[in-house]
Amino acid sequence: MKTLTSKLKAIDFRPTGLVEKLSEAMTEAILEGIFKEGDQLTELDLQKQFSISRSPIRESFRVLEKRGLVEVIPRKGTFVKRISPRDIEEHFPVRSVLEGLAAKQAYANMSPAPLEAMERALARMKTAAENEDTKNYWKQHILFHEIFIDACGNQLLINLLKTLRMQIMWYRLSYQYYKEDFKSSYRTHEKIMGLFKSKNTDPDRLEAIVRTHIEEAVGKFLGYLDEQEKLKASTK
Amino acid sequence: MKTLTSKLKAIDFRPTGLVEKLSEAMTEAILEGIFKEGDQLTELDLQKQFSISRSPIRESFRVLEKRGLVEVIPRKGTFVKRISPRDIEEHFPVRSVLEGLAAKQAYANMSPAPLEAMERALARMKTAAENEDTKNYWKQHILFHEIFIDACGNQLLINLLKTLRMQIMWYRLSYQYYKEDFKSSYRTHEKIMGLFKSKNTDPDRLEAIVRTHIEEAVGKFLGYLDEQEKLKASTK
């Protein structure tokens, strides 16, 4: 487990709202890969790093647990959650139905602002695809989805998806450079954009297309995972 | 906020696993309506009731928060979550797509045991409907759904649905006596059962029917809520 010296200094640790600040700091640390999967987050270590007592640390663990980033095992400790191929397989179908629903609900109460934001994101996806800028393509891709999710207006749905997407995002840390089939991906999003813009789109069709788009991602993701594993094995 | 004397005595409070025990006790207390919505759960009160220190209490709050039963507001306190009509409206679409997916996945890897369990539950639903035993009809209805949810094999999906269903169940405390249209409800479940049993069911059709069944419940539920509100207003 690496230290968090850089983050530590950036944060004001006057003793109020320690749990909030600490939760944010640790969330970032996990998302950025400073805390690696399987790592035990020992209270004493964090206590030393942040010079705070264990009470807020323990509470922060529960907050991170809610976000699905760590696993609190009573009388054993708190560990950064590992993601197995099985988790991936379980994740995508769930997320696909939820994002499908979000798309449908977003279409139902769509307003100009998010629509324009999506178009801008889509334009940047196009540019990134042409330049084969994988990292940026991903960033815009994520943004595109986030916009219509936020626009769906269903707070429960928004929160669920935020959590789910964050969980997988963290694993994507290294994933941001994986080679997406830009052309195919872009065409799909172009089609989705078209459906959002049109006045007489069948909401169920929009939902189905978004859902399928995400369901199909599971294969690519698992393939990538496999590749990484082999890479790891060969360098040993 | 009522006291928990009865529960208190039933629980062994030797200081190990206090958080687990306390979380369970408080979960039940909320589900059973001992803690009412909007109630502030003050640490001192619970401390006195259970004769334990505040540390495990505070951690338990975070556990309950994860289950969606309370709301932790920093520097204000912890409150039993209120459920608004809007929450209901947001809840049902989400749950419907998830249970639809669960049904589809359950059908894909269905085995005899859960199938039989569902048939038994369905049979008891029939009896309860004939006797107009609302409470028992509800119980069996819930069980019926739980069986195929558990059978879907997707642990993420199972956990999400368990949480969602629990949140609404708590509000159902009084709801167990609301008058369901037994005949219509029973017929739907008979149809679902038939689709689960058949070897050549279209999984998407099964999914759609389950989804629709739940989507339609939102109206009844809101109507019930409204009725309760009026009742409350009139008795004042």
Added chain:
DNA sequence: CGCCACGTGATTGTCGACAATATTTAATCG
């Protein structure tokens, strides 16, 4: 050599006390 008992260090679990913040009540002024 393998395996179990046991002790030792590491880690989590709980506690009571004090500090900081929020809420209520009381007092003051216009």
Added chain:
DNA sequence: CGATTAAATATTGTCGACAATCACGTGGCG
């Protein structure tokens, strides 16, 4: 009398200490 401020009370936030449990290594025994 109402509004504003100030004191008091209630409640949450954090801390350091001690207790219980777990993980690991060591030594004895078959």
